[in-house]
Amino acid sequence: MAATRNNVMEIRTQNITIGELSFTIDIAGPSSGPPVLLLHGFPQTRQMWKHQLHALATAGFRAIAPDQRGYSAGARPLGVESYTSDVLVADALALMDNCRAPRFHLVGHDWGGQIAWLLAAANSDRVATLTIISRPHPAAFARAMTEDPEQASRSQHHRAFRQPESVDRLRQNNFDVLRFALEREGVTRENIDAYFQTLGEPGALEAAISWYRASNIASMQIPPISVATLYIWGTADPTVGRRAAELTAQFVKGPYRFVEIEGGGHFIVDQFPQRVADLLLENMANSKT
Numbered sequence: 001m002a003a004t005r006n007n008v009m010e011i012r013t014q015n016i017t018i019g020e021l022s023f024t025i026d027i028a029g030p031s032s033g034p035p036v037l038l039l040h041g042f043p044q045t046r047q048m049w050k051h052q053l054h055a056l057a058t059a060g061f062r063a064i065a066p067d068q069r070g071y072s073a074g075a076r077p078l079g080v081e082s083y084t085s086d087v088l089v090a091d092a093l094a095l096m097d098n099c100r101a102p103r104f105h106l107v108g109h110d111w112g113g114q115i116a117w118l119l120a121a122a123n124s125d126r127v128a129t130l131t132i133i134s135r136p137h138p139a140a141f142a143r144a145m146t147e148d149p150e151q152a153s154r155s156q157h158h159r160a161f162r163q164p165e166s167v168d169r170l171r172q173n174n175f176d177v178l179r180f181a182l183e184r185e186g187v188t189r190e191n192i193d194a195y196f197q198t199l200g201e202p203g204a205l206e207a208a209i210s211w212y213r214a215s216n217i218a219s220m221q222i223p224p225i226s227v228a229t230l231y232i233w234g235t236a237d238p239t240v241g242r243r244a245a246e247l248t249a250q251f252v253k254g255p256y257r258f259v260e261i262e263g264g265g266h267f268i269v270d271q272f273p274q275r276v277a278d279l280l281l282e283n284m285a286n287s288k289t
Contacts, residue, residue, distance in 0.1 A: 022074025029057035035101035041110020047194040051273035070207025083210040109133040136244040137251040142218035144244035161212040185265035228255040230283040234264020
């Protein structure tokens with residue numbers, strides 16, 4: 001029995017086919033456990049959730065972390081139009097349909113947080129709880145762009161990535177600019193190497209940058225969130241200022257908790273893996289599906 005339990009707790013990697021695309025996912029925990037979908041951002045991959053997968057599985061949840069569209073080797077269609085937000089949200093829902101999870105806990109960081117906000121806004125019946133890390137509500141972001149003189153500067157990489165030469169610049173010297181950004185915030189060498197092994201595959205970086213070119217991070221058109229929401233923000237995040245973070249409360253009409261992690265940067269999941277895991281479990285504790 002102990003061996004069986006240990007096998008359930010281990011992270012298992014598998015592929016899920018959706019239409020013509022194949023997504024690589026990591027999954028841990030009992031098949032009967034409440035499902036949790038964890039969505040990564042840029043330039044990270046499913047590897048960022050390794051610690052949280054173990055913690056969630058140990059607590060009895062079924063944790064599912066995919067390499068999203070563009071990051072999975074079998075899911076890199078050509079064309080910027082293949083990476084619009086509505087397509088990315090549809091991917092997440094289809095993944096959970098495939099996992100037979102009509103209702104699930106949802107966690108997102110960075111771009112994964114953006115997709116999580118949009119999914120929860122339009123599909124509240126499917127989301128048991130929402131946890132967002134390092135990404136304000138899109139309408140809060142839009143407000144901050146006009147109310148906080150520094151936010152536009154903090155978000156300038158979004159504009160830069162839309163430029164034709166951005167892919168070549170990011171790829172220079174083995175992704176040295178991106179590697180430095182991650183190293184500066186304490187991301188482990190193991191994770192950094194894993195992230196850029198994926199982005200170094202044919203077409204991967206082009207696809208990842210297409211997320212920026214196809215969608216807008218700031219929009220007043222996104223309705224308020226009705227599900228129980230936890231928003232985690234690091235006080236030293238160089239890309240998201242306090243104004244955007246604090247404005248998010250105005251766009252959640254369900255139960256809401258805002259947690260600041262002192263000294264946390266943008267890659268806060270890598271910096272404080274156990275703290276983030278504890279917060280995830282707290283948010284889900286009273287809402288198991």
